[in-house]
Amino acid sequence: MNNSLPHRILLVQQTDAIQAQLVASLEQLGMDVVSIADCALAMPSFREEDIDIVMIDIDFPEDRGIDLLGKMAADPRELPLIGLSRRKSMADVLAAVRHGASDYLMLPTEKHAVIKHVLDRALERGALKRENLAYRNKLESANRELLESLTLLQQDQQAGKHVQQLLLPDTPKQIANYQFCHYILPSLYLSGDFVDYFVVGEDHAVFFVADVSGHGASSAFVTVFLKNLFARKRSDFLHRGSTAILSPAKMLAIANRELLEMGIGKHVTLCVGAFDLKCNQLSYSVAGHLPAPVLAVNGTATFLPEHDMPVGLFTDAQFSDHMISFPPGAVLSLFSDGILEVLNSDTLENKEQLLLNLLKQGQNSSIELAEVFGLFDIDEAPDDIAILVVSRL
Numbered sequence: 001m002n003n004s005l006p007h008r009i010l011l012v013q014q015t016d017a018i019q020a021q022l023v024a025s026l027e028q029l030g031m032d033v034v035s036i037a038d039c040a041l042a043m044p045s046f047r048e049e050d051i052d053i054v055m056i057d058i059d060f061p062e063d064r065g066i067d068l069l070g071k072m073a074a075d076p077r078e079l080p081l082i083g084l085s086r087r088k089s090m091a092d093v094l095a096a097v098r099h100g101a102s103d104y105l106m107l108p109t110e111k112h113a114v115i116k117h118v119l120d121r122a123l124e125r126g127a128l129k130r131e132n133l134a135y136r137n138k139l140e141s142a143n144r145e146l147l148e149s150l151t152l153l154q155q156d157q158q159a160g161k162h163v164q165q166l167l168l169p170d171t172p173k174q175i176a177n178y179q180f181c182h183y184i185l186p187s188l189y190l191s192g193d194f195v196d197y198f199v200v201g202e203d204h205a206v207f208f209v210a211d212v213s214g215h216g217a218s219s220a221f222v223t224v225f226l227k228n229l230f231a232r233k234r235s236d237f238l239h240r241g242s243t244a245i246l247s248p249a250k251m252l253a254i255a256n257r258e259l260l261e262m263g264i265g266k267h268v269t270l271c272v273g274a275f276d277l278k279c280n281q282l283s284y285s286v287a288g289h290l291p292a293p294v295l296a297v298n299g300t301a302t303f304l305p306e307h308d309m310p311v312g313l314f315t316d317a318q319f320s321d322h323m324i325s326f327p328p329g330a331v332l333s334l335f336s337d338g339i340l341e342v343l344n345s346d347t348l349e350n351k352e353q354l355l356l357n358l359l360k361q362g363q364n365s366s367i368e369l370a371e372v373f374g375l376f377d378i379d380e381a382p383d384d385i386a387i388l389v390v391s392r393l
Contacts, residue, residue, distance in 0.1 A: 007030055007052070008031070008032045008049070008050060008051045008052050009026060009032070009033055009051065009053045009054070010036065010042075010046060010049060010051045010054045010055070011026070011034065011035045011036070011054075011055045012036045012037075012042045012055065012056045012065070012068065013055065013057040014037060014059065014060065018086065018107050019037070021110065022055075022108075022115075025110065025112055025115050026115070029112060029115065029119070031119075034049055039064040039065065042056075043068070043071060043072075046072055046075070051079065052080075053079060053080045053081075053082070053126070054072060054079055054081050055083075055084050056069050056072070056081060056084060056101075057084045057085070058083050058095065058096055059084075059085050059086055059087065069081060069083060069099040069101060070100060072100065073099060074100075076133075078126065078129045078130055078133055079126060080102050080103070080122040080123050080125060080126030081101050081122075082102065082103045082104065082118060082119075083096030083097075083105070084104075084107055085104070085105075085107065088106055102122045102126060102129075103118050103121055103122040105118050158189060161189045161190055161191075164190060164191065164194075164220055164223065164224070167194075167224065167227050168184070168195065169195070169196055169197055169198065171366065172365070173197065175197070175205045175275075175277070177393045178205060178275060178393065179364060179389075179390070180205075180389070180390050181364075181366040181367070182195040182197075182366050182386070182387060182389070183369070183370045183375070183387045184384070184385070184386045184387070185338075185370070185381050185384070185385040185386075186381070186384050187215060187338070187380070187383050188215050188216055190215075190217055190220035191220060191223070191384045191386070192211065192212035192213070192215055192216075192219030192223065192384050193210065193223075193336040193338065193384040193385065193386035194209075194210045194212075194223035194226060194227065195207070196208055196226075200234055200237055200238075200245055200246065201237065201238065203277050203278050204246055204274055204275060204276060205275040205277060206245055206246070206272070206275075207275075207388065207390060208226070208230065208251075208271065209270070209271045209289070209335075209336065209388050210222075210223060210226050210269070210270050211268065211270075211289065211336040211337055211338075211384070212266055213267050213268070215384065218266065219266065221264075222266050222268060225258075225259070225262075226255065229254065229255055229258065230245070230251065233245040233251065233254070246283070247274070247283070247321055248272035248273060248274055248283055248285035248319075248321055249285045249308075250319075251272050251285075252270060252272060252285055252308070252311055252319040253317075253319050255270070256287075256312060256319075257315075259312035260312060260315060266312055267310045267312035268287070268310060268311045268312055269287060269289040269290065269310045269311070269336075269337070270286075270287040270288075270310075270311055271286045271289045271293055271334055272285050272287075273285075273332075275326065280325065280326045280327070280392065281323055281324070281325055281326060282324050282326045282332070283322070283323050284304060285308065285320060286304065286308065287307075287308050287309060288307065288309055288310030288311075289334075289337075290340070291335055291337065291340065291351075291352055291355060292307065293332055293333065293334045294334075294359045295331070296332075296333065296361070296362040297329065297330045297331075298329070299360055299362070301357075301359040301360035302356070303356070304322075306322045308320060328393075329392065330362075330391070330392050331362040331364050331390070331391040331392075332390040333363075333369065333387070333389050334387070334388040334389075334390075335355075335385070335386065335387055336383075336384060336385060337383065338381060338382070338384050338386070341381075341382045341385075342378070342381075343355065358372060358373075364389055364391035365389060366387045366388065366389045369387050370387060
């Protein structure tokens with residue numbers, strides 16, 4: 001007998017000479033035999049005894065053996081079940097297999113090799129079934145844990161999205177004779193794109209558009225950092241007399257230094273602007289932002305020139321302020337680079353030209369632009385898309 005073979009077997013068989021012969025053969029093979037001759041007592045023994053394999057006589061009257069086989073086959077332990085029969089009938093073999101038998105043995109037989117072969121084969125199949133069951137249970141458990149984790153992550157992301165949306169300014173918003181409005185389409189729950197605009201003192205309005213590298217929570221964290229940074233510098237202007245908030249280049253330098261100090265491996269493209277509401281001039285600085293801001297005046301659209309490096313990459317990055325006049329009817333449109341993904345053209349140059357052609361009409365609503373670009377029809381954006389439109393009324 002194979003020493004790896006389990007040694008406890010439940011034998012449910014009518015008591016007669018054939019049964020005695022089979023018990024003797026099993027014991028000679030090293031099996032510990034629990035013998036039951038009454039079908040009514042078989043299930044309690046099956047449930048309570050510590051057994052490794054079962055042999056069931058399907059020749060019991062009124063198909064009680066077959067019924068018993070079916071009940072045992074439904075047990076979650078999936079023990080090997082061997083059907084026994086004195087009748088050499090293929091119908092009996094098929095009936096036993098249909099009711100869960102993993103193998104079948106014709107009686108009588110005194111050949112130990114035949115019995116051992118049937119036992120080995122049934123046990124091998126039973127071990128494989130239990131192994132598959134263990135793998136299936138393990139996989140189902142892992143799937144449940146994954147689903148729970150995904151559900152929790154989704155809830156966290158939804159909560160984060162709600163908080164991020166609360167940080168965005170009202171849209172549209174009028175500041176003096178300027179109108180600001182924005183639209184953001186995230187590719188995930190949380191966006192790495194962000195916009196903000198606000199009054200500074202009585203004579204200035206400041207805005208920025210940010211596109212953080214990557215997606216998700218870590219990128220959204222940087223947008224919160226930027227919101228906080230500009231709020232702090234606005235407070236410094238009001239309470240400490242600091243004018244850094246009025247210089248886009250200074251704000252970019254501060255953001256660059258603080259983001260590098262965080263050491264989170266994120267960089268940001270930014271466009272920052274400060275309006276002088278009295279003389280209608282715009283001071284701006286562009287930190288690696290693509291596409292460049294577009295200024296539309298009297299049916300002509302042009303990109304604002306002069307760009308610097310992105311924020312959060314180099315400690316020695318330099319940023320500069322640029323000044324332009326902002327006449328009545330002028331419209332400044334700013335986008336994150338996700339807008340380039342939805343423009344139907346093959347090269348960056350052609351996409352930029354298409355963008356200028358679309359914007360030369362001077363649309364002064366972010367919602368109108370979102371419709372022009374078909375953003376409301378996009379189920380899953382390939383990248384975050386942010387739009388900010390500033391128009392002089």
